[in-house]
Amino acid sequence: MLIRAVLHRIATGLVTLVVVSVLIFLGTSVLPGDVASIILGQMATPESLAALRSTLGLDQPAYLRYFMWLGDLLSGDLGISKAGSGAGTGGTPISEMIAPRLANTVHLAGAVALIAVPLSLGLGLAAAARAGTRLDRSITLTTLGLVSVPEFLVATALVLVVAVYLGWLPATAYVSGTETGTALLKALALPTLTLVVVASSQIIRMTRASVLNVMSSPYIEMAVLKGLPRRRIVLRHALPNAVGPIVNVIALNLAYLVSGVVIVETIFAYPGLAKLMVDAVQTRDLPLVQACAMIFCSAYIVLVFIADLASILSNPRLRYPR
Amino acid sequence: MSPPVDSPSDISHSQDGSRERPIRRLRFSTAGKTGIAVILFWSAMVLVGPWIAPYHEAEFLDEALFIVPGLDDPYPATDFQPPGAVAWLGTDYLGRDTLSRLLYGARTTIGISLIATLLAYLIGITLGIAAAAGGRVLDSSLSRLNDAVLSMPTIMLGLVVISAYGSSLPVLIALTSVIYASSVFRIARAFGLDIMVSDFVDAARVRGEGLGWIIRHEVLPGMILPMASDFGLRFVYIILFLSGLSFLGLGVQPPQSDWGGMVRENLAGLPYGAIAPLVPALAIATLTVAINLVVDDISAHHGGKLAGEII
Numbered sequence: 001m002l003i004r005a006v007l008h009r010i011a012t013g014l015v016t017l018v019v020v021s022v023l024i025f026l027g028t029s030v031l032p033g034d035v036a037s038i039i040l041g042q043m044a045t046p047e048s049l050a051a052l053r054s055t056l057g058l059d060q061p062a063y064l065r066y067f068m069w070l071g072d073l074l075s076g077d078l079g080i081s082k083a084g085s086g087a088g089t090g091g092t093p094i095s096e097m098i099a100p101r102l103a104n105t106v107h108l109a110g111a112v113a114l115i116a117v118p119l120s121l122g123l124g125l126a127a128a129a130r131a132g133t134r135l136d137r138s139i140t141l142t143t144l145g146l147v148s149v150p151e152f153l154v155a156t157a158l159v160l161v162v163a164v165y166l167g168w169l170p171a172t173a174y175v176s177g178t179e180t181g182t183a184l185l186k187a188l189a190l191p192t193l194t195l196v197v198v199a200s201s202q203i204i205r206m207t208r209a210s211v212l213n214v215m216s217s218p219y220i221e222m223a224v225l226k227g228l229p230r231r232r233i234v235l236r237h238a239l240p241n242a243v244g245p246i247v248n249v250i251a252l253n254l255a256y257l258v259s260g261v262v263i264v265e266t267i268f269a270y271p272g273l274a275k276l277m278v279d280a281v282q283t284r285d286l287p288l289v290q291a292c293a294m295i296f297c298s299a300y301i302v303l304v305f306i307a308d309l310a311s312i313l314s315n316p317r318l319r320y321p322r
Numbered sequence: 323m324s325p326p327v328d329s330p331s332d333i334s335h336s337q338d339g340s341r342e343r344p345i346r347r348l349r350f351s352t353a354g355k356t357g358i359a360v361i362l363f364w365s366a367m368v369l370v371g372p373w374i375a376p377y378h379e380a381e382f383l384d385e386a387l388f389i390v391p392g393l394d395d396p397y398p399a400t401d402f403q404p405p406g407a408v409a410w411l412g413t414d415y416l417g418r419d420t421l422s423r424l425l426y427g428a429r430t431t432i433g434i435s436l437i438a439t440l441l442a443y444l445i446g447i448t449l450g451i452a453a454a455a456g457g458r459v460l461d462s463s464l465s466r467l468n469d470a471v472l473s474m475p476t477i478m479l480g481l482v483v484i485s486a487y488g489s490s491l492p493v494l495i496a497l498t499s500v501i502y503a504s505s506v507f508r509i510a511r512a513f514g515l516d517i518m519v520s521d522f523v524d525a526a527r528v529r530g531e532g533l534g535w536i537i538r539h540e541v542l543p544g545m546i547l548p549m550a551s552d553f554g555l556r557f558v559y560i561i562l563f564l565s566g567l568s569f570l571g572l573g574v575q576p577p578q579s580d581w582g583g584m585v586r587e588n589l590a591g592l593p594y595g596a597i598a599p600l601v602p603a604l605a606i607a608t609l610t611v612a613i614n615l616v617v618d619d620i621s622a623h624h625g626g627k628l629a630g631e632i633i
Contacts, residue, residue, distance in 0.1 A: 020473060023470055023479075148614045149603075149607040150565050150569070150582070150610075152569045153585075156599055160600070164592065258475040258478065262481070263566055266570055277481060278570055281485040281572065282571070282572075284486075286485065289481065289485045293481070300473065301473055
């Protein structure tokens with residue numbers, strides 16, 4: 001039964017991925033203002049536009065272009081970045097552009113996850129264990145404030161304090177790829193810190209809520225009435241039932257990092273995948289936008305799937321789809 | 323046409339409601355009251371901001387205003403000036419008055435967000451009820467499509483659409499309302515399904531009411547209240563989303579002022595300690611935190627009432 005439920009989720013995830021690819025393709029490809037007119041710019045004549053469109057394959061019907069694009073994508077060919085190509089120069093393969101950027105983003109996200117997850121679990125559990133006390137109230141208020149302000153405020157405030165007034169770290173995070181050791185750490189520090197603050201406050205709030213939710217259930221009351229020590233109640237009775245929701249929270253918030261990454265990479269000029277995508281949006285480099293969006297959405301769907309899996313494993317009732 | 327049948331709304335309105343079911347009055351905490359005050363303040367600014375603004379949003383302040391008597395400098399710098407008598411909140415990177423731009427921007431930022439939220443609710447509730455009341459095929463096709471929209475990070479969807487259509491106010495509003503309609507849809511559908519299988523809807527059906535009547539008189543009134551507190555949260559998300567887009571340079575386009583955009587255009591002043599990028603960011607923060615405080619109070623009230631009914 002468990003395997004069937006998991007297979008069911010995998011199938012749903014795959015279907016969602018296909019629908020997402022259609023949406024991404026539709027969102028960009030059926031629209032006016034294609035790359036041909038951008039490449040030619042002011043030199044465009046109707047004839048040269050038509051000629052360039054047919055060499056780029058832009059004159060095919062939309063559904064054919066979708067299957068061509070999907071087939072290329074599945075075989076690992078992400079296509080050619082069109083805006084990079086002058087008249088007849090061929091452009092840059094997108095996979096070459098993406099690989100180093102993806103590595104940078106994975107470094108950033110990995111560093112954030114390594115710091116944010118233990119930190120916010122600790123704080124969330126502490127707040128839940130001492131619910132109603134001053135510690136709990138200060139954690140709750142701080143995180144409420146932090147989740148309701150835009151990421152760029154957190155980032156600018158950190159730059160102002162750490163880089164401008166204290167002068168400890170550089171205000172931008174340009175990485176050329178040759179940095180090692182301290183230089184790399186210094187460049188990564190501020191973007192990581194910003195994302196840790198943003199992601200942690202979400203995880204703390206949801207961890208606290210899910211533990212409190214478990215703690216308010218009747219069997220915990222029963223355990224209290226039996227006179228069990230508080231330590232034993234939290235560790236033996238509450239925690240096993242809160243693990244699923246908490247893993248769920250962590251996976252969901254790592255997925256949520258996707259949007260945080262876009263803002264943070266832009267603000268610090270960090271050469272990651274999200275910055276590449278924002279630049280591609282500004283130059284209307286549609287193939288590049290599509291490729292980046294597919295990577296981000298796949299990562300997001302995988303993380304949401306993990307969250308789902310965690311809740312299935314921890315709650316047997318979810319194994320039987322109604 | 324048909325004898326009156328008791329539905330929950332009939333009961334509470336029939337006689338003196340306070341006797342049958344004591345309705346606990348919504349009491350706001352200090353934090354909630356502060357939130358309401360801040361929200362009222364910004365609503366007033368949306369209405370009168372452009373009239374009380376000392377300058378126009380696109381007006382470059384004259385150098386003559388910044389001449390310091392005694393200093394022999396006929397051409398003083400006007401950009402990134404600290405707060406003073408001429409410009410209460412200083413000037414921005416082009417020497418425009420930050421306070422004026424903030425007041426004009428209130429109308430843009432809050433106005434667009436509000437329109438987008440209302441539109442998202444209109445779309446979400448309409449489709450949600452359609453899915454709940456319209457049969458299995460409609461329900462599952464709408465739900466699958468909705469899952470796909472929900473499974474994309476909002477900012478990605480925004481970037482893809484803006485890369486295709488460019489950025490203009492109609493595109494921004496349509497994009498935002500469609501993205502956030504998907505979460506409204508999910509809630510509205512859940513409530514709608516719940517209500518559609520309730521006894522009072524069965525009763526209405528049995529006495530021969532049409533689907534339209536049932537939706538208008540039973541389903542809609544039943545979901546309005548719980549969805550109202552969601553409205554506040556959704557509004558906050560939309561403000562943050564639109565400000566994020568503006569911050570990336572993909573939202574409201576200059577010279578129109580908009581809080582997210584104001585942060586972006588003045589970022590260059592940050593290393594010199596200019597407050598121009600901080601003021602609009604703090605404005606966004608005050609509004610969103612205020613809404614969250616009020617929503618927290620309201621949902622605590624609901625929670626309390628629910629718990630009271632269960633016990």
